[in-house]
Amino acid sequence: MPARFTYKNGDRPLDGYTIKRGIGHGGFGEVYFAVSDGGKEVALKLIRTNVDVELRGIQICLNLKHHNLVQIYDLKEDVNGNNWIVMEYISGKGLNEWIKENPRGLSEEQVCRWFPQMARGVAYLHEKGIVHRDLKPGNVFIENDVVKVGDYGLCKLISGTHQFQHTEGIGTLYYMAPEVGQGVYGKAIDIYAAGAILYEMLTGQVPFNGQTPSEILIKHQTAAPDLSRVPEPYRPIIAKALHKQPDQRYASMTEMAEAVEKIGGSGEVPTVVRPTDAISRKPPPVVIPVEPKTDWRLILAESCGTFGVAAALALLWMVPWIAVEHLVEENRDIAEYGAALFLITLTSWSVLALSMVWRSIRGASPLWMRLSYLITGLGLGVVAAWLRGWSFDFYPEARESAGIFSSLLADLGQACPLPGAVFCYMTFFGLALAIPRWWRMTDRQRRKRFSFWPVVVTGLGAALAALFWPETSYSGLQSWVVGFVVLIATSVIVQLASPWYPPPPKAARAPLRYRLT
Numbered sequence: 001m002p003a004r005f006t007y008k009n010g011d012r013p014l015d016g017y018t019i020k021r022g023i024g025h026g027g028f029g030e031v032y033f034a035v036s037d038g039g040k041e042v043a044l045k046l047i048r049t050n051v052d053v054e055l056r057g058i059q060i061c062l063n064l065k066h067h068n069l070v071q072i073y074d075l076k077e078d079v080n081g082n083n084w085i086v087m088e089y090i091s092g093k094g095l096n097e098w099i100k101e102n103p104r105g106l107s108e109e110q111v112c113r114w115f116p117q118m119a120r121g122v123a124y125l126h127e128k129g130i131v132h133r134d135l136k137p138g139n140v141f142i143e144n145d146v147v148k149v150g151d152y153g154l155c156k157l158i159s160g161t162h163q164f165q166h167t168e169g170i171g172t173l174y175y176m177a178p179e180v181g182q183g184v185y186g187k188a189i190d191i192y193a194a195g196a197i198l199y200e201m202l203t204g205q206v207p208f209n210g211q212t213p214s215e216i217l218i219k220h221q222t223a224a225p226d227l228s229r230v231p232e233p234y235r236p237i238i239a240k241a242l243h244k245q246p247d248q249r250y251a252s253m254t255e256m257a258e259a260v261e262k263i264g265g266s267g268e269v270p271t272v273v274r275p276t277d278a279i280s281r282k283p284p285p286v287v288i289p290v291e292p293k294t295d296w297r298l299i300l301a302e303s304c305g306t307f308g309v310a311a312a313l314a315l316l317w318m319v320p321w322i323a324v325e326h327l328v329e330e331n332r333d334i335a336e337y338g339a340a341l342f343l344i345t346l347t348s349w350s351v352l353a354l355s356m357v358w359r360s361i362r363g364a365s366p367l368w369m370r371l372s373y374l375i376t377g378l379g380l381g382v383v384a385a386w387l388r389g390w391s392f393d394f395y396p397e398a399r400e401s402a403g404i405f406s407s408l409l410a411d412l413g414q415a416c417p418l419p420g421a422v423f424c425y426m427t428f429f430g431l432a433l434a435i436p437r438w439w440r441m442t443d444r445q446r447r448k449r450f451s452f453w454p455v456v457v458t459g460l461g462a463a464l465a466a467l468f469w470p471e472t473s474y475s476g477l478q479s480w481v482v483g484f485v486v487l488i489a490t491s492v493i494v495q496l497a498s499p500w501y502p503p504p505p506k507a508a509r510a511p512l513r514y515r516l517t
């Protein structure tokens with residue numbers, strides 16, 4: 001249900017202005033289109049008294065003038081004690097609307113035309129010692145191809161100590177620099193937000209998304225933006241602007257504006273030229289995207305969760321299996337089910353662990369990835385063969401010696417009834433693991449948490465690999481079906497257990513407010 005407006009056409013809550021219509025609602029209150037008694041069209045922003053605000057910020061901004069800023073005309077109080085901001089009315093669309101209408105991103109030409117204007121508006125604020133703090137597409141307007149940044153100074157309305165206690169209106173998480181969480185509000189937070197906006201203008205997607213506010217916050221702090229979606233020349237710019245360390249970002253908004261302008265002008269990969277470099281004619285330093293620091297705590301916590309869930313799912317997987325077998329056959333030994341459970345868990349864990357390794361290596365080649373799964377499969381084959389009762393009598397002499405490890409080997413070292421069996425197991429697991437694209441199943445940004453297709457591919461791969469399954473029977477689960485089930489279970493479990501950051505639902509792309517109380 002659309003939120004209601006307090007005032008309607010013809011109302012005069014503020015002396016000298018007549019309301020024409022409500023435009024929208026924001027974090028602080030309502031925005032109206034109004035006309036002054038003299039005939040000037042304005043936007044009126046109502047700031048409710050119940051918002052614990054400090055008006056100094058907006059007062060400082062009253063006399064700022066810049067081509068790329070929405071001009072603030074006045075600050076007024078009505079008879080009810082509510083404050084109103086009287087500002088320039090912008091008839092054009094917001095940048096958020098432009099992005100919404102172009103879900104795959106704006107054209108590079110539009111980006112080169114608009115982004116530098118936005119950056120120059122913010123640069124002017126910085127020159128005046130003002131940090132915007134709420135830079136986002138919803139606060140950037142485009143009127144007749146002129147970009148106007150609005151809502152500056154408004155965030156200063158919130159006194160620093162209460163910054164997080166408001167449920168709304170202090171910006172959106174998608175554009176929030178990591179250091180904001182520690183109460184750092186330098187101009188670098190606007191540069192970070194501009195980096196996120198540039199990313200969104202080019203791709204139609206915010207760089208860090210998630211289902212919960214804390215997930216987004218964690219990504220701002222730890223995740224590297226996926227620059228593969230961004231056109232090549234913009235990558236170093238976005239990487240620098242979104243750097244986790246504020247001092248590693250652009251030193252000024254103007255510098256960032258110039259970097260984008262340069263792409264528009266020359267089409268070359270941008271470099272940052274500082275004035276001193278230009279004078280001394282030194283070659284300009286090339287901006288190198290820097291990877292953010294790894295947060296080991298997060299990795300540890302996430303791994304424990306992932307591996308734990310995988311083990312639990314493996315256990316759960318056994319329930320219907322045992323139930324079905326119980327119905328059609330006489331009872332098996334519990335150890336046989338134990339062996340299958342062990343294999344499912346071990347295979348899932350191996351796949352998950354390898355995926356974690358490959359995730360940390362950017363741009364890894366699928367060939368190497370496949371090879372690593374193949375080698376892991378060979379190892380799993382050895383374990384499976386051993387588990388199934390074949391032993392490796394590698395150290396017959398061990399039987400004679402007395403050490404604990406040696407006697408263990410000796411116990412295992414019964415004669416191998418079919419030496420080729422180990423090889424068969426290795427081939428089965430090696431092939432079955434090399435065929436599916438596990439890295440896709442465990443990709444955090446996969447389209448759906450669980451897809452059926454990879455399970456089918458895994459099943460087909462396992463069926464193919466089963467041609468190598470040893471024919472002989474032995475004590476335990478006998479047929480290749482076991483290996484097949486182990487692989488199918490693994491493809492289901494790794495998908496369900498791997499972390500998943502879903503793409504943003506289209507409807508929920510609008511401002512996500514945060515509450516950190």
Ligand code: ATP
Pocket residue numbers: 023024025026027028029030031043070087088089090091094134138139150151169170171511
């Ligand atoms: P925030 O409070 O974080 O800025 P917001 O930008 O969504 O959130 P408001 O700034 O209150 O909310 O704006 C509400 C609506 O009014 C938006 O649709 C915005 O496009 C519109 N609006 C704001 N200022 C103007 C203006 N000067 N001219 C025309 N429309 C405006």
Ligand code: MG
Pocket residue numbers: 026138139150151
């Ligand atoms: Mg706004």
